[in-house]
Amino acid sequence: MFGLQGEKMSLEEAVINDILSRVQKPARYQGNEWNSCLKDHSSVSTKMVFAFPDLYEVGMSNQGLKILYHSVNLHDGLLMERVFAPASDMENHLREHKLPLYALESRKPLSTFDVVGFSLQYELSYTNVLNMLDLAGIPLRSENRSMSCPLVIGGGPCAYNPEPLAPFFDLFILGEAEEILPELLLEVGRLKKVVSSRRDLLLHLSNYEGVYVPSFYQPLYEQGILKAIKKLEPQAPDVVKKRLVTRLDDAPYPVSPVVPYIQAVHDRAVIELFRGCARGCRFCQAGYIFRPVRKRSMGNILKLSESLIKNTGYDEISLSSLSSTDYPSIGELIREMDEILTPGRVKCSLPSLRLDSYAVELAEKLHHGKRSSLTFAPEAATERLRRVIRKNISEEEIFSALKDAVDAGWQGFKLYFMIGLPTETDQDVLAIVNLCRKIRQDLKNRAKSGLMLSVSASTFIPKAHTPFQWEPQLELPLVKDRQEMLRSGFKNLRGTDFSWHDPGASHLEAVFARGDRRLALALERAVRLGCRFDGWSEHFSFQRWHEAFDQANLKMEDYAYRKFDYHDCLPWDHLHCGIEKDIFIEEHLKAIAACQEEENS
Amino acid sequence: MSRIRFTFTREVALAYLSHLDMLRLFLRALRRSGLPLEYSRGYNPHPRFTLALPLPLGVTAGEEIGEVFFSEKVEAGFFIEELTSQLPGGIKLTGAFSVGAEGPYIAALVRAALYRAKLKSISTVHGNARLVKESLEKMLLKEEIIMNRTNKKKKIVSTNVRPFIKEAKMFYEQDKNLELMLELEAGSQGGISPVFFLEQLQKEAPSEIPGVHDWHIHREKIIFVDNPLPAFD
Structure with missing residues (x-):
């Protein structure tokens, strides 16, 4: 009857339960969710823990986690558990009790697994990666790990330029891992019995396409400038190519994802319509690294959706992709979805809308009666700048889409813009305010009870493997000036709500997005100085980061403002995203031409 | 239906x-x-x-x-x-x-709930279980225990929750176990949560009485105005 008495519990388990009663949102660390998978550790050849370097609520919304958890646990000989970055209260309790970071399912320490795999979604989570390794008692630097230490691996978008993290990882997987990962894990299990050193283990694994072992490559600098990347092991590939799933219909899909008890950021079922994006916006890394576009068949989508709803009990399913309204027969798909979803009263939603009338028409079909707000991303407010970034949409189209949406009953719109885009001038920035003013003037009388615009401006961050990878980020003082221009512009505009990103955090993100191995030292120092959760404004401290860079004798500006030439060696030149450099150069030249065209006319 | x-x-x-x-x-x-x-x-x-x-x-x-x-x-x-x-x-x-x-809905029938609060570790009373007992008695002698809550309009509302404590008894086994048995009113007419009760108890002797997190709380059952489960009749 009496909870604790009836169950046998190890001392550690009792301590964990006691800690859980003292922290915020203890369910983050509790596990035992529906569809979570607990296997006997002695029954498998390789044990992996998927580590997400952010809070549980964020990580549990990540589709990559769901896919890999499913594809690995499908195998009898393998197991995958999960761990997330503990919030500071939990971290303090763990450190105080000298308890190692544990995996949710078995509550076993991370160090008892064969592989710890980090999901690298954004640069500002890097300090959490290091802190999690530290909490797990795993040596931070790969060179200090013994044979009995887990293999520390990483994947996700940031693995396309993982150089700032290189010394901390044994290997990275480039590209889509759902097919290679189980194969690789089985191989790890087999090799661990026969090889005698970590180097030999990694040497074997580096033969797999998509596997990048950073310790096999050495960057060469001359007077502080990267000159070349030298391969140290003859067996390792010259250039690491990304892994790619060729047919989505044949790839494993997580139809029984873990259902969190506490509300995740995205608290719904997700069906992926297609991978990749055909649009080719020049600033967008996802648009390039996920190429080519691979479509899931409608029959497969419907079948998977039905299972998803049945297995999870969610009352909403999201039709996910980088640009879902581009699915070839999206109208028909939504009609068919409706038929299978209506009996269970399941709602269907589209996460990203293109700014055109057709997208509005689709959104109308999905929102049976209920009108919240619609989100659009024009990114830039002048046609010239939109041409530069290849966001090909005219002002006329924007207005006609918004008119249709207002007529259909929407009154709230979220509009996403970017500042600091290449070739941007003050006029382009002021145009954001003017565009919003015009939208309000034209539409406020059409809307029944007023029009509300939520405008958000992020700062452009040049990313590796995009046509803008050679471009510098706009200098910090100018970013602040332009944000101020917007703040004062929107102050006088009624019915608009303006928000912006922390300029310091965006600056730091730019530093790491195109960074090299020397940054590892700054990262280590930052963690030691207490930097965590840098993507969360309440935790981010630019000052502490400056201190870390000073200690490492590095300058953030050198990285964020670096303008590369086409012939310069880029830190990620040995990593291939599937698109040749020539194409990026061509696109970059087109962007510059698009800018000049306008000036000449 | x-x-x-x-x-x-x-x-x-x-x-x-x-x-x-x-x-x-x-x-x-x-x-x-x-x-x-x-x-x-x-x-x-x-x-x-x-x-x-x-x-x-x-x-x-x-x-x-x-x-x-x-x-x-x-x-x-x-x-x-x-x-x-x-x-x-x-x-x-x-x-x-x-x-x-x-x-009526089930929630409308709730009158009270029966709790047991057990110390996770007996060492937290430093061998001074009598103090807990005395504090408990002192607390129960009070005519008023005020609970402040912010309502929807962000105003602070004060309620005397003493009347909602129906019963509170302590059971002690030397060096082994210390438990409280509580019957606390609950439901739409107002009530007191076991967490608030234990917080108030600690206030009687803050440095010597265990805090809320030192107790394991178990709700034995909910007590209803009418028996909600006809099959039990």
């Missing part, structure tokens, strides 16, 4: 869920079960399902009660079978009873 009331337990493995998390857990389990849920009318229909009394985070329970409406007749035995197969470890269905669809 039909209605089923059911009893369940909550163990340590799922103790750290909030009331909203519990509602979500049951709704998803019910949806997965495929049982014919009855939905509310109106703009944003939702399944007609409630739990009798919110269970505080961290508290385990021996006999909780929930209530769900179906659009057609569902046999209690079938209900148990179908829902049990969709519930995670840590929540166990212990009974289900068909009741008429007419009549």
Whole structure:
């Protein structure tokens, strides 16, 4: 009857339960969710823990986690558990009790697994990666790990330029891992019995396409400038190519994802319509690294959706992709979805809308009666700048889409813009305010009870493997000036709500997005100085980061403002995203031409 | 339309869920079960399902009660079978009873709840269990125990919660076990939570009485105005 008495519990388990009663949102660390998978550790050849370097609520919304958890646990000989970055209260309790970071399912320490795999979604989570390794008692630097230490691996978008993290990882997987990962894990299990050193283990694994072992490559600098990347092991590939799933219909899909008890950021079922994006916006890394576009068949989508709803009990399913309204027969798909979803009263939603009338028409079909707000991303407010970034949409189209949406009953719109885009001038920035003013003037009388615009401006961050990878980020003082221009512009505009990103955090993100191995030292120092959760404004401290860079004798500006030439060696030149450099150069030249065209006319 | 009331337990493995998390857990389990849920009318229909009394985070329970409406007749035995197969470890269905669809909701019948608070480690009283007992007696002698809460309009509302403490007894086994048995009023007419009770107890001797987190709280059962489960009659 009496909870604790009836169950046998190890001392550690009792301590964990006691800690859980003292922290915020203890369910983050509790596990035992529906569809979570607990296997006997002695029954498998390789044990992996998927580590997400952010809070549980964020990580549990990540589709990559769901896919890999499913594809690995499908195998009898393998197991995958999960761990997330503990919030500071939990971290303090763990450190105080000298308890190692544990995996949710078995509550076993991370160090008892064969592989710890980090999901690298954004640069500002890097300090959490290091802190999690530290909490797990795993040596931070790969060179200090013994044979009995887990293999520390990483994947996700940031693995396309993982150089700032290189010394901390044994290997990275480039590209889509759902097919290679189980194969690789089985191989790890087999090799661990026969090889005698970590180097030999990694040497074997580096033969797999998509596997990048950073310790096999050495960057060469001359007077502080990267000159070349030298391969140290003859067996390792010259250039690491990304892994790619060729047919989505044949790839494993997580139809029984873990259902969190506490509300995740995205608290719904997700069906992926297609991978990749055909649009080719020049600033967008996802648009390039996920190429080519691979479509899931409608029959497969419907079948998977039905299972998803049945297995999870969610009352909403999201039709996910980088640009879902581009699915070839999206109208028909939504009609068919409706038929299978209506009996269970399941709602269907589209996460990203293109700014055109057709997208509005689709959104109308999905929102049976209920009108919240619609989100659009024009990114830039002048046609010239939109041409530069290849966001090909005219002002006329924007207005006609918004008119249709207002007529259909929407009154709230979220509009996403970017500042600091290449070739941007003050006029382009002021145009954001003017565009919003015009939208309000034209539409406020059409809307029944007023029009509300939520405008958000992020700062452009040049990313590796995009046509803008050679471009510098706009200098910090100018970013602040332009944000101020917007703040004062929107102050006088009624019915608009303006928000912006922390300029310091965006600056730091730019530093790491195109960074090299020397940054590892700054990262280590930052963690030691207490930097965590840098993507969360309440935790981010630019000052502490400056201190870390000073200690490492590095300058953030050198990285964020670096303008590369086409012939310069880029830190990620040995990593291939599937698109040749020539194409990026061509696109970059087109962007510059698009800018000049306008000036000449 | 039909209605089923059911009893369940909550163990340590799922103790750290909030009331909203519990509602979500049951709704998803019910949806997965495929049982014919009855939905509310109106703009944003939702399944007609409630739990009798919110269970505080961290508290385990021996006999909780929930209530769900179906659009057609569902046999209690079938209900148990179908829902049990969709519930995670840590929540166990212990009974289900068909009741008429007419009549008050289960939450309207709640009068009080019976709790046991047990010290996780006896060492936290430093061998001075008598002090706990004296403090408890002192606290019960008070005519007023004020609880301040912020209401929806962000105004602070003060309530005297002393009348809601029906009974509070201490059981002590030297160096082994210290438990409190509490009967606390609850429901729409007002009440006091075991967490608030233990906080007040600690205030009597802050440096010597264990804090809220040093207790393991278990709700033995909910007490109703009328017996909500006719099968027990």
